[in-house]
Amino acid sequence: MERTAVAFAPGHISGYFRRIDGDTPRTTGSCGAGLVIDHGVTATVRPAEQTSVVITDHLLTGDPLIRYGSGLIEELLGSFGVSAAVETVADLPIGAGFGMSAAAILATLTAANAVFDLGLAECDIAERAHALEVSCNTGLGDVAAAAGGGLAVRTAPGITGVAARMFPEIDLCTVTFGAMFTPDIIGSPDRMRRVSAAFPDRLPENFAEFMENSRQFAEASGLIPQKIRPVLAACDDAGVPASMTMLGCGVFAAGDDAPEILAGFGRAVPLKICPHGPKILEM
Numbered sequence: 001m002e003r004t005a006v007a008f009a010p011g012h013i014s015g016y017f018r019r020i021d022g023d024t025p026r027t028t029g030s031c032g033a034g035l036v037i038d039h040g041v042t043a044t045v046r047p048a049e050q051t052s053v054v055i056t057d058h059l060l061t062g063d064p065l066i067r068y069g070s071g072l073i074e075e076l077l078g079s080f081g082v083s084a085a086v087e088t089v090a091d092l093p094i095g096a097g098f099g100m101s102a103a104a105i106l107a108t109l110t111a112a113n114a115v116f117d118l119g120l121a122e123c124d125i126a127e128r129a130h131a132l133e134v135s136c137n138t139g140l141g142d143v144a145a146a147a148g149g150g151l152a153v154r155t156a157p158g159i160t161g162v163a164a165r166m167f168p169e170i171d172l173c174t175v176t177f178g179a180m181f182t183p184d185i186i187g188s189p190d191r192m193r194r195v196s197a198a199f200p201d202r203l204p205e206n207f208a209e210f211m212e213n214s215r216q217f218a219e220a221s222g223l224i225p226q227k228i229r230p231v232l233a234a235c236d237d238a239g240v241p242a243s244m245t246m247l248g249c250g251v252f253a254a255g256d257d258a259p260e261i262l263a264g265f266g267r268a269v270p271l272k273i274c275p276h277g278p279k280i281l282e283m
């Protein structure tokens with residue numbers, strides 16, 4: 001019987017980042033910090049004559065939307081000389097700053113590694129996923145963060161750049177109004193100059209400092225869309241720590257009061273910090 005593997009990889013909400021360009025994808029990426037979340041991508045991989053990809057995305061309403069084809073996944077499998085029928089299910093909207101592209105690559109490669117006996121160690125999977133994400137400009141630091149769990153602080157580009165992972169027991173919540181096209185933003189030298197200048201000076205030592213850094217960065221970076229201003233203002237009025245989901249048109253917030261405030265603006269999705277990176281669910 002032909003083998004099928006199912007793997008999950010967590011998403012990642014970037015709080016702040018700075019693009020770093022190296023000579024190779026391995027040394028290109030970002031520094032920054034973000035939250036690895038318990039919502040991500042589940043990938044099912046079954047060997048097939050030809051590669052096909054069926055993506056289940058989730059709309060802002062939470063309703064599923066099926067899409068066909070993914071250049072990212074096709075390139076990934078092609079680079080290993082294998083072909084498969086792949087199904088990916090993204091728990092949150094794609095393109096809205098939840099690191100769904102990184103999660104899709106990590107989950108698919110984790111499952112493909114099992115099905116095709118590729119012999120990759122966890123760090124090899126992360127390395128290949130990072131190289132693909134960076135070369136396609138769909139993200140810079142999401143793979144490095146999502147390769148493990150927690151609040152990930154990255155002080156150098158690439159998968160070896162994670163300096164600390166913290167695991168605070170915090171209730172998180174997010175509301176999103178939709179996508180921001182990541183390649184246009186991280187591919188713009190002007191935008192990246194302002195982002196670099198906004199990068200915080202201090203490394204966060206705890207969750208509260210991470211939230212402060214994130215918000216200060218968001219304000220100084222010039223990236224905040226008008227649409228999320230009222231949400232941030234309502235959080236500020238209620239003393240709820242909140243910032244922008246980089247790079248998407250949405251807000252993430254922390255604590256008991258966050259769900260009620262965010263629900264006033266759209267579908268509030270409760271989240272937890274994910275304690276682990278990619279893993280096989282079924283084989």
Ligand SMILES: Nc1ncnc2c1ncn2[C@@H]1O[C@H](COP(=O)(O)OP(=O)(O)O)[C@@H](O)[C@H]1O
Nearest residue numbers: 070088090094095096097099100101104138182
């Ligand atoms: N679940 C998925 N399955 C397959 N491809 C995906 C998935 N999620 C994202 N992608 C690919 O990544 C691109 C979007 O990347 P990006 O804007 O960085 O999204 P995000 O902000 O969610 O990481 C999509 O155009 C698609 O090609």
Ligand SMILES: CC(C)(COP(=O)(O)O)[C@@H](O)C(=O)O
Nearest residue numbers: 014017097099139140141247
């Ligand atoms: C912020 C971003 C550059 C993109 O994140 P996303 O839109 O979720 O792909 C991220 O990869 C980072 O380096 O912190």
